[in-house]
Amino acid sequence: MSxxxxxxxPPARGHALLMVVLCLLPFVLxxxxxxxxxxxxxxxxxxxxxxxxxxxxxxxxxxxxxxxGPHASVEVVQEGRGSERGVPEDLILRTVDVIYPLAQxxxxxxxxxxxxxxxxxxxxxxxxxxxxxGSALTPLxxxxxxxxxxxxLAPAAALPSPVQRRGWAWLNLVLLLATLATTTWAxxxxxxxxxxxxxxxxxxxxxxxxxxxxxxxxxELGHYVTxxxxxxxxxxxxxxxxxxxxxxxxxxxxMKSLAADRRQMFDVAVAGPLAGLxxxxxxxxxxxxxxTVVTGPAAPGMMMGGADVGSSVLFAVLxxxxxxxxxxxxxxxxxxxxxxxxxxxxxxxxxxxxxxxxLDGGHLVHALLGHRMARVVGLAALGALxxxxxxxxSGLLVWALLIVLVAGTTDVPPLNDVSxxxxxxxxxxxxxxxxxxxxxxxxxxxxxxAFGIHSPYL
Numbered sequence: 001m002s003x004x005x006x007x008x009x010p011p012a013r014g015h016a017l018l019m020v021v022l023c024l025l026p027f028v029l030x031x032x033x034x035x036x037x038x039x040x041x042x043x044x045x046x047x048x049x050x051x052x053x054x055x056x057x058x059x060x061x062x063x064x065x066x067x068x069g070p071h072a073s074v075e076v077v078q079e080g081r082g083s084e085r086g087v088p089e090d091l092i093l094r095t096v097d098v099i100y101p102l103a104q105x106x107x108x109x110x111x112x113x114x115x116x117x118x119x120x121x122x123x124x125x126x127x128x129x130x131x132x133x134g135s136a137l138t139p140l141x142x143x144x145x146x147x148x149x150x151x152x153l154a155p156a157a158a159l160p161s162p163v164q165r166r167g168w169a170w171l172n173l174v175l176l177l178a179t180l181a182t183t184t185w186a187x188x189x190x191x192x193x194x195x196x197x198x199x200x201x202x203x204x205x206x207x208x209x210x211x212x213x214x215x216x217x218x219x220e221l222g223h224y225v226t227x228x229x230x231x232x233x234x235x236x237x238x239x240x241x242x243x244x245x246x247x248x249x250x251x252x253x254x255m256k257s258l259a260a261d262r263r264q265m266f267d268v269a270v271a272g273p274l275a276g277l278x279x280x281x282x283x284x285x286x287x288x289x290x291x292t293v294v295t296g297p298a299a300p301g302m303m304m305g306g307a308d309v310g311s312s313v314l315f316a317v318l319x320x321x322x323x324x325x326x327x328x329x330x331x332x333x334x335x336x337x338x339x340x341x342x343x344x345x346x347x348x349x350x351x352x353x354x355x356x357x358x359l360d361g362g363h364l365v366h367a368l369l370g371h372r373m374a375r376v377v378g379l380a381a382l383g384a385l386x387x388x389x390x391x392x393x394s395g396l397l398v399w400a401l402l403i404v405l406v407a408g409t410t411d412v413p414p415l416n417d418v419s420x421x422x423x424x425x426x427x428x429x430x431x432x433x434x435x436x437x438x439x440x441x442x443x444x445x446x447x448x449x450a451f452g453i454h455s456p457y458l
Contacts, residue, residue: 186248187205258415350440
């Protein structure tokens with residue numbers, strides 16, 4: 001998952017050390033629970049988990065006093081009121097042959113000119129970039145609510161620099177190793193192995209851990225490599241460990257500078273899910289071949305209680321490809337750890353493709369439809385999650401809350417938010433959202449015979 005644009009200077013080492021301590025705190029509490037008679041309250045364990053999750057928020061949030069960020073610059077224009085001073089005449093003369101002014105005003109330290117572009121958006125943005133190169137102002141091209149082009153001249157100091165700064169990657173490495181430990185623990189626990197009591201069986205947790213980290217790593221490296229190819233400053237992936245359940249909350253990267261246009265925004269957003277699927281689908285197919293088909297209800301010790309093949313259209317297709325006619329009515333799958341990791345990879349991909357805020361899907365819908373329509377689609381998607389959470393599966397309410405807290409309901413526009421992405425990217429975007437539906441939607445009952453699986457959707 002690509003995450004909100006942070007401050008221009010890296011976090012202090014003291015803050016980074018605090019993050020590591022917070023992340024390791026649940027391990028200490030879990031060890032106390034399992035190895036001693038010390039009674040640890042449930043609220044304390046849950047609180048430690050919340051602190052562990054706060055690692056992502058600490059790393060991504062901009063502290064006060066670091067200057068106006070790119071999102072703040074956009075909100076100033078969208079929500080502020082123009083002053084009577086307006087735009088200096090020299091700036092109007094400097095841009096009048098690029099955008100013919102119909103309205104001009106000043107918002108705090110931003111100058112805004114609304115009007116008609118006198119050349120193609122890409123050519124206009126390139127020309128404005130040349131004219132303001134090296135100046136204290138950075139040109140942003142946006143659209144008003146009525147779809148009219150708008151030039152915003154924002155202070156260059158308010159926007160993050162695209163220069164990729166070298167820094168210590170030790171925090172990324174520590175979080176990766178911690179997540180390897182927690183996912184190995186989780187993989188072993190799902191197979192009924194207590195690594196504290198039987199450390200010699202460590203290898204039984206590794207297939208799940210390595211497969212899941214490879215899928216998550218491929219997803220984030222897809223974002224990273226594409227961003228670097230477009231000249232966007234970006235961090236290495238941050239993995240989020242938790243000492244129980246699935247062993248991780250996933251991973252994310254920090255975008256440290258703005259995309260130049262919607263095409264770059266689209267490319268960075270779509271690269272992660274595609275790269276993750278390239279690993280997740282083969283992992284699921286390979287793992288399914290080593291999974292066990294059983295009859296009747298879930299048995300104790302089944303990973304996630306056994307998999308219901310009909311719970312996802314894509315999962316059903318892959319299960320039939322791997323197992324053929326072995327899955328019949330009333331049958332369930334006891335997933336091999338690699339298959340379980342592959343299934344989680346599909347779920348992670350789908351959740352990231354939900355078109356809300358800073359999620360990959362939010363960036364995609366913004367690149368395809370624009371900033372304002374992206375907010376409308378995002379709110380509609382959140383509303384759908386809430387309704388489904390109330391009437392279908394309550395777990396979706398938790399996901400809706402996490403999305404609001406972590407991804408927000410809006411994202412940061414590129415410097416040029418007027419140029420379109422082109423038909424090729426529109427088609428690829430449609431494929432991405434089709435994948436979202438194929439993963440999240442269960443097999444319709446009317447198609448059970450066609451799929452030949454007959455497993456009831458739970």
